[in-house]
Amino acid sequence: MTDAADVPPSSGASAPRERLLIADDERPIRRFVRLALESHRFRVVEAGSVREALAQVSTYAPALVLLDLGLPDGDGFDVIARVRAFSTMPIIVVSATGSEETKVRALDAGANDFLQKPFGLPELLARVRVALRRSAQRASGAAMPAVVRIGHAIIVDLATRTVTKSGHDVHLTPIEYELLRVLVKHAEYVVTHRQLLEQVWGAAHGERVGYLRVYMTQLRAKLEDIPAQPKHLRTELGVGYRLKLGG
Amino acid sequence: MRPDPDELLARMNDAASKALRGKLTIFFGSAPGVGKTYAMLVAARSEVEDESRDVVAGIVETHGRKETAALVLGLEMLPRKHVAHRGITLEELDLDAALARRPAIVVVDELAHTNAPGLRHTKRWQDVEELLAAGIDVYTTLNVQHLESLNDVVAQITGVVVRETVPDEVFEGAYEVRVVDLPVDELRDRLREGKVYGKAQAERAAQEFFREGNLTALRELALRRTAERVEAKMRSYKAAHGIEATWATSERILVCVSPSPSSERLIRAARRMAASAHAELLGVYVETPAAVRLGAADRERLARNMRLVESLGGESITLRGEDAATETVAYARKRNVTKIVLGKPTHSRWRDLLRTPFLDDVVRKSREIDVHVISGSAPAAGARRAAPAPTSTGTRATATRFAPAAALVSLATVTSALVFGRAALADVVMVHLLAIVVVSMRYGRGPAIFATFASVLAVDALFVPPYMSLAVTDLRHVVTFGVMFVVALVISHLTSRIRDQADSAREREQRTASLFAVARDLGNARSRDELFEMATGHVGAAFHAQATIHLPAERHGGDDAKDDKTAAAVAWALRHAKPAGASTDTLPTASALALPLVGSKGAVGVMTLAIGDPSHDATARETIRRLRDPDERQLLETICKLIGSAVERTQLEDDARDARLRAETEHLRNALLSSVSHDLRTPLGVVTGATSAILDAPDLDPASRRELVQTAHDEAVRLSRLVRNLLDMTRLEAGALALRSSSASVEEIVGSVLARFGGRALTTTVPSDLEVHGDAVLLAQALINLVENAVKYSPATEPIHVEARERGGMVEIDVADRGGGVYDSDKTRIFQKFFRAHETEGGGVGLGLTVAQGIAEAHGGSLSVLDREGGGALFRISVPATPRRATESA
Structure with a gap:
């Protein structure tokens, strides 16, 4: 609800009208999501069950799926x-009973993001736009930009492997840098503990959350103004971490 | 005369239990072949044909008689149970099948039959009892010689001892007894025609059992016994209808029970006297100190005799005292006994010279009470009291008792020789007497007598001329030896008796002490498990057997029933509140004894004592011996009663606690409902109102529209928060909140919480290396509630301060605001459900702090409120820290 400030600049009226799928067994939710998204120039198709959802995916090949985990069938x-068996289309899971385990399971299964009910429109739009933008980047085959800005002060240069904050060099250890690189690669998305551990340390280290916490604390100390009120290196308790570029 | 209320009550109970119980009809005959089975089947057929009742033949022996077999054909037959025993297959009544089939009437032939080993009960009449208890009527047959109280009379008449007997209680308790009578000549004709047995067998039977004299006597016995029963019924009827009694109702007969085999006959005779005089029967045994040393065989016979008293419907009592006659008469007087029955002495006249015979004593002391003396049984008289053999001590033990006796006598002899020489014969005798006293005190009667002989011989050989010879020249010395011998015997007898008394007292003391210990421990037990542990510990130690307690539908303590038999015994003991299993008549082949734990409303549980195989296990033999001892048995039953009432007490306590809990829960639920319904309706009302206003007024100005929408949105957010808190609260109260505890960074928790309060001014002091041990998500929830509370009650311009530190193994996280603070009077109340310090607009439901406190406490921590320095409130949540150690590093 307070994430409105994080919404990236709108992609503008000239952007192509992309088709989104909302799969939810609650008709009022579907109507609200459809009305809200259509008013922001998206086309929306609906599904009320697993069967319908899979049918709509193969018929329309939507640009993004909003998926409720509690479908009737x-x-x-x-x-x-x-879906993951044949497509990399972004999937945002929407759930009312979102326990941390469910989130982790959905994310590890291949969902890109997670939204807990009840949610506001600004939050929904923000997540949808991030997902679409990242998906478009990957589809166009364009390499990630070499220089990524985090907020106003932090600049990560992936080519030279340097990080500066307010013009000063920030010295990062190789592991800290690698951690930051993975987060930047998945910027705005939640990255689960397991995903981070596997991508930084390797597949054998999936359970060592303690490691991760220590390095994240160091990273926050080096990059955040107030580590206890982080603007960018956000903790999703029990799930993982999320790098916010804005703010 | 008005009926005695107690008696009336007893009869009402009787009637009530009879209404539920099935009715027993006995077809009673004087001898085999009179046509009992035939009569029974005719009656059963008429029940089916005339009354259309559901009759099933449980087991019927036709003995190859054609007419009988024809009658059976018309009845539904219950499949029989086949039991293999020593190579032959025995056919028995299938009790469980009969219980499962639940007919109105079951026909069960031969009530006195002994079941094949391995069945639930040893006797068929016990099966019948169970059928009756289940409310099923039973038709059965019985011959007069099988009645317990007539058993010995029949044996006297016919010379045939019948082993299969039925307690008289069963006969008395029958709903109806139909006598099946046949004139003696006709019966003998039937026998000759081979209608009773096969031809060959019939000849022999006619010679032995079916002699005319026998049959006439048996016939008379059967008719008389039935008449007695009818009379008893009549008496009961008269009493029930307030008809003046014409007989002495208070008649009581006391029979002196002893371990002697003749005692059995005495008991039966007393029972007959009691029956014809409508008197109560008391069987009394007096345990004198000497009797404590009874041999195993005697003990067992005594126990059997006492059981016989009970099975004949009498009451068995064990008294303890120095003198049997005094105790017996004193007890008889106390119970208003009218007649004392005792046996003719069987011992020799010589013994009477040594001490007053029991019989004379009783007669002299009895005064107004009649004393009946009945002759001892002739055939059994030879096997009188066995010598009190110390059975538990073997030959080695005997040697260890006699060797010191010999040594002590030798010592006395040597000492005498050295100190007194041969001159002072009196002193020498004295020294030897001292040795005898010591021996009899320490080693008992046998060694004492041995020492007496040894001393006399030693003194004769060594101190009386001619030396080294047993010959005696001086006649005076013969007198000396005589005196020495008698004095030594008297001393040894007296000291042995003192020893026996001391032993008896010690044993009794031990029993009392162990009972006291059990009672005390059971009283102290705080939980049911503790109770069971103590109870099984005591019993197990006392009886050298593994004790286990079973409660219905759950099991406690030790290893459980290993075989089906034991499980069945446990179930049976629980249902019938009577002992079953090993050493009883019900399921005797089970490897354990099942004792019901009886509370005020029947059995609340069962205790089993696992008994090993007595044939090759000395401990098992010892356990069985102790279980047969009436005193030990009584001790065990008393302990079971104690446990039973203790278990019942804990159950009642549990019930009371549950009831209280339910009442509290109910109360809370009502409070919750009333509060929640208000708090849910208010925001819903606003949302509904605002949105309907927008819908109804299409030309609303944009500013108003926006305001309405904003209001609806705010209320929806509030509603969402309320629902979340309610859910958390419910989960906390249901105890369903499972902590997923691990190390968590306080910085991360605080960081993720504060991210939700984007617009609010916040300050933090949180060490980056501080870690808590707990559920990060729940702790964050608690903090969110605290910060929400601070936001609600403090001005938006004043930053909220969050500070964390470690102190004494706990992590403290403070949430401080600059609001109005909390009044001292409210400092505990604010954590109560639904309490709100200010009934402010937009306030919550008063659950946030309660939830936060619940979470803190679930972590083994706490939540408190303090006054912040410089004004405002400070909430401090305190939860266990992760013990500091070298952090893992890459």
Whole structure:
């Protein structure tokens, strides 16, 4: 609800009208999401069950799926697995009972983001736009920009592997840098503990959350103004971390 | 005369239990072949055909008689149970099948039958009891010689001892007894025609059992016994209808029970006297100090005799005292006994010279009470009291008792020789007497007598001329030896008796002490498990057997019933509140004894004592011996009663606690409901109102529209918060809040909480290396509630300060505001459910702090409120820190 400030600049009226799928068994939710997204120049198709969702995915090949995990005829995790089998389209999971385990499971299964009910429109729009932008980047085959700005002060140069804050060099250890690089690569998305550990340390280290916490604390100390009120290196308790570029 | 209320009550209970119980009809005959089975089947058929009742033949022996077999064909037959025993297959009544089938009437032939080993009960009449208890009527047959109280009379008449007997209680308790009578000549004709047995067998039977004299006597016995029963019924009827009694109702007969085999006959005789005089029967045994040393065989016979008293419907009592006659008469007087029955002495006249015979004593002391003396049983008289053999001590033990006796006598002899020489014979005798006293005190009667002989021989050989010879020249010395011998015997007898008394007292003391210990421990037990542990510990130690307690539908302590038999015994003991399993008549082949733990409303549980195989386990033999001892048995039953009432007490306590809890929960639920319904309706009302206003007024100006929408949105957010808190609260109260504890960074928790309060001014002091041990998500929830509370009650311009530190193994996180603070009077109340310090607009439901406190406490921590220095409130949550150690590093 307070994330409105983080919404990136709108992609503008000239952007192509992209088609989104909302899969939720609650008709009022579907209507609200459809009205809200259509008013922001998206086209929306609806599905009320796993069967319908899979049918709509193959018929319309939507640019993004908003998926409720509690569908009447099956498990939302099945939808994630079936879609991931042939597509990298962004999937944002929407759930009312979002326990941390469910979030982690959905994210590790291949969902890109997670939204807990009840949510406001600004939050929804922000997540949708981030997902679409990242998806478009990957589709166009363009390499990640070599220089990424985090907020106003922090600049990460992926080519030279240097990080500066307010013009001063920030010295990072190789692991800290690697951690930051993974977060930058998935900027705005939640990266689960497991995903981070596997990408930084390797597949064998999936359980060592303690490591991760120590390095994240060091990273926050080096990059954040007030580490206890982080603007960018956000903690999603029990799930993982999220790098916010704005703010 | 008005009926005695107690008696009336007893009869009402009787009637009530009879209404539920099935009715027993006995077809009673004087001898085999009179046509009992036939009569029974005819009656059963008429029940089916005339009354259309559901009759099933449980087990019927036709003995190859054609007419009988024809009758059976018309009845539904219950499949029989086949039991393999020593190579042959025995057919038995399938009790469980009968219980499961639940007919109105079951026909069960031969009530006195002994079941094959391995069945639930040893006797068929016990099966019948169970059928009756289940409310099923039973038709059965019985011959007069099988009645317990007539058993010995029949044996006297016919010379045939019948082993299969039925307690008289069963006969008395029958709903109806139909006598099946046949004139003696006709019966003998039937026998000759081979209608009773096969031809060959019939000849022999006619010679032995079916002699005319026998049959006439048996017939008379059967008719008389039935008449007695009818009379008893009549008496009961008269009493029930207030008809003046014409008989002495207070008649009581006391029979002196002893371990002697003749005692059994005495008991039966007393029972007959009691029956014809409508008197109560008391069987009394007096345990004198000497009797404490009874041999195993005697003990067992005594226990059997006492059981016989009970099975004949009498009451068995064990008294303790120095003198049997005094105790017996004193007890008889106390119970208003009218007649004392005792046996004719069987011992020799010589013994009477040594001490007053029991019989004379009783007669002299009894005064107004009649004393009946009945002759001892002739055939059994030879096997009188066995010598009190110290059975538990073997030969080695005997040697260890006799060797010191010999040594002590030798010592006395040597000492005498050295100190007195041969001159002072009196002193020498004295020294030897001293040795005898010591021996009899320490080693008992046998060694004492041995020492007496040894001393006399030693003194004769060594101190009386001619030396080294047993010959005696001086006649005076013979007198000396005589005196020495008698004095030594008297001393040894007296000291042995003192020893026996001391032993008896010690044993009794031990029993009392162990009972006291059990009672004390059971009283102290704080939990049911502790109670069971103590109870099984005591019993197990006392009886050298593994004790286990079983409660219905749950199991406690030790290893459980290993075999089906034991499980069945446990179930049976629980249902019938009677002992079952090993050493009882019900399921005797089980490897354990199941004792019901009886509370005020029947059995609340069962205790099993695992008994090993007595054939090759000395401990098992010892356990069985102790279980047969009436005193030990009584001790065990008393302990079971204690446990039973203790278990019942804990159950009642549990019930009371549950009831209280339910009442509290109910109260809370009502409070919650009333509060929540208000707090849910208010925001819903605003949302509904605002949105309907927008819908109804399309030409609303944009400013108003926006305001309405904003209001609806704010209320929806508030509603969402309320629902979240309610859910958390419910989970906390249901105890369903599972902590997923691990190390968590306080900085991360605070950081993720504060991210939700984007617009608010916040300051933090949080060490980056501070870690808590707890559930990060829940702790964050608690902090969110605290910060929300601070936001709600303090001006937006004043920053909220969050500070964390470690102190004494705990992490403290403070949330401080500059609001109005909390009044001292409210400092505990604010954590209560639904309490709100200010009924402010937009306030919560008063659950946020309660939830936060619940979370802190679930972590083993606490939440408190303090006055902040410089004004405002400070909430401090305190939870365990992760112990500091070298952090893992890459």
